[in-house]
Amino acid sequence: MERDSMEFDVVIVGAGPSGLAAAIRIKQMNADLSVCVLEKGSEVGAHILSGAVFETRALDELIPDWRDRGAPLATMAMDDRFLFLTEGKAIRLPTPPQMNNHGNYIISLGNLCRWLAGQAEELGVEIYPGFAAAEVLYHEDGSVKGVATGDMGIGKDGEPTGNYTPGMELHARQTIFSEGCRGSLTKTLFDKFNLRAECDPQTYGIGIKELWEIDPAKHSLGKIVHTVGWPLDSQTYGGSFLYHLEDNQVVVGFVIGLDYKNPHLSPFDEFQRFKTHPAIRPTFEGGRRIAYGARAISEGGIQSVPGLTFPGGLLVGDTAGFLNVPKIKGSHTAMKSGMVAAEAVVALLSDGSGNQAHAYPRELKKSWLWSELHKVRNIRPSFHKGLWAGIAYSALDTYLFMGKAPWTFHNHDDHSVLGKASDYPKIAYPKPDGLVSFDKLSSVFISNTNHEENQPAHLKLKDEGVPISVNLALYDAPEQRYCPAGVYEIVDGPALRINAQNCVHCKTCDIKDPTQNINWTVPEGGGGPNYPNM
Numbered sequence: 001m002e003r004d005s006m007e008f009d010v011v012i013v014g015a016g017p018s019g020l021a022a023a024i025r026i027k028q029m030n031a032d033l034s035v036c037v038l039e040k041g042s043e044v045g046a047h048i049l050s051g052a053v054f055e056t057r058a059l060d061e062l063i064p065d066w067r068d069r070g071a072p073l074a075t076m077a078m079d080d081r082f083l084f085l086t087e088g089k090a091i092r093l094p095t096p097p098q099m100n101n102h103g104n105y106i107i108s109l110g111n112l113c114r115w116l117a118g119q120a121e122e123l124g125v126e127i128y129p130g131f132a133a134a135e136v137l138y139h140e141d142g143s144v145k146g147v148a149t150g151d152m153g154i155g156k157d158g159e160p161t162g163n164y165t166p167g168m169e170l171h172a173r174q175t176i177f178s179e180g181c182r183g184s185l186t187k188t189l190f191d192k193f194n195l196r197a198e199c200d201p202q203t204y205g206i207g208i209k210e211l212w213e214i215d216p217a218k219h220s221l222g223k224i225v226h227t228v229g230w231p232l233d234s235q236t237y238g239g240s241f242l243y244h245l246e247d248n249q250v251v252v253g254f255v256i257g258l259d260y261k262n263p264h265l266s267p268f269d270e271f272q273r274f275k276t277h278p279a280i281r282p283t284f285e286g287g288r289r290i291a292y293g294a295r296a297i298s299e300g301g302i303q304s305v306p307g308l309t310f311p312g313g314l315l316v317g318d319t320a321g322f323l324n325v326p327k328i329k330g331s332h333t334a335m336k337s338g339m340v341a342a343e344a345v346v347a348l349l350s351d352g353s354g355n356q357a358h359a360y361p362r363e364l365k366k367s368w369l370w371s372e373l374h375k376v377r378n379i380r381p382s383f384h385k386g387l388w389a390g391i392a393y394s395a396l397d398t399y400l401f402m403g404k405a406p407w408t409f410h411n412h413d414d415h416s417v418l419g420k421a422s423d424y425p426k427i428a429y430p431k432p433d434g435l436v437s438f439d440k441l442s443s444v445f446i447s448n449t450n451h452e453e454n455q456p457a458h459l460k461l462k463d464e465g466v467p468i469s470v471n472l473a474l475y476d477a478p479e480q481r482y483c484p485a486g487v488y489e490i491v492d493g494p495a496l497r498i499n500a501q502n503c504v505h506c507k508t509c510d511i512k513d514p515t516q517n518i519n520w521t522v523p524e525g526g527g528g529p530n531y532p533n534m
Contacts, residue, residue, distance in 0.1 A: 009173050010173065010345060013185060014037075014179045014180060016113060017338070018316040019338060020116040020120055021058065024116065027124055028123065038147070039131070043114075045109075049294070052106070052108070053224060073105040076222055077105065080226075082096065083226070098398070106222065131526075134521070135148040135185075136175075146172045148167045148170070149168045149525060151167045152524055177319055186319045203258070207295055210289055211289075211290045224243055230274075235386050239255060252275065257414075262419060262424040264476065289446065291532055296508050301411075303381075305373075311355045312356070314344075325380040337364065421476035447485075450530070451503070451524070458521045462517050462519060466515055486499060488509070
């Protein structure tokens, strides 16, 4: 069957903060331009996961009267605490200035995106949730023509079922890719247009998060706690966050840099073990875990930002890597990138000056986003030498150099640093107690993850033999541990079983697989997690 097509001035792939900010800004500038946003989640916000302490700077610029419009920002950040954990103690340290949250809000980023979608629709933006952009379309001259959504109703055998519906082509004068971290289409654009030729490799972290309802006596509205140290060793980058929301709710999460070396490490189990610390456990005892999720984040900083434009399109948000790691915030920078991109696109479409928005990176480098990221560019890479070296350099960079050191540290590919299993000790993780610590499958259950059972696996192996001949033989099959959803398991044979229906779309496998043999592609639209209030 031939695919139908629709024509727009601008197509935006992904209804996260950057994509929605771009859509709103385009319509604010020129209401006559047609704008379409595609979202692979079942609804806007279904796949959005962030801490999140939110800085309003970009929102203030985009929608100055957001308070009057009912934006879901209800809890002001009130009390910042920064702790260093040993196995049995918590030592309070001075809060780094980058982590000062005065004037910020503790929010659900998913709920903010739902609200932003409403603002966009009021301006005439068309938003289509449940449709996954599966393919980049090109003109004969090689420029981007738009995207195509994935076919629906393809069975596991690759043949159409009785429910088969072909995908739809969406053609645009400009296509904005706002897929978030490790975008599956963005990867193909990197190769097609050689966008990574003049930047460092991107580096990543995995963030794992739970939402809890706790005893009101233990709740402290607006309280923020970050920790470093235990249970991680000093060579592994990572730390935790606890944020007290309204309605006696607390979000707790753990971020681990995917440049870790020990293949026996399990980010999920480190997170569960963290909650058993004597300074942390009491907060959750007697409480109820409501939701669970995981997502990779781009940690490379400004030196890992790729080329941002190409004929027919451009990159915004975390798909380009605009997270401010020391600040532990990326939503405000994602939104700002979307706004600057929108302004460049509107100017391009208005004056007809070609098909590439060259003004976007030029104007971005004049903005507060660029200066903010440039100032902190060395802090995350300094931790490649370990926790204590990173803390020492970060203090020097912050207080002595004031972010103006005349050098730039560089990044490397995360998958390339994974060590051999024989060179590292196995880690004995405690069994979950079902009270504050849990297993992967019960966690996936409360992520509301769902995929149509009869469809081809969206997790594809380039070489079917590598999981056993290389990953199991050399690394003790690390995909069993770095995946926070129990997707990968070694069964008798031995053989690798892929439980694709468990996938929470975190993209960690695509990043950390030591031979880059796993390729994450989109499943049918509407599949994956359905995060409430995350």
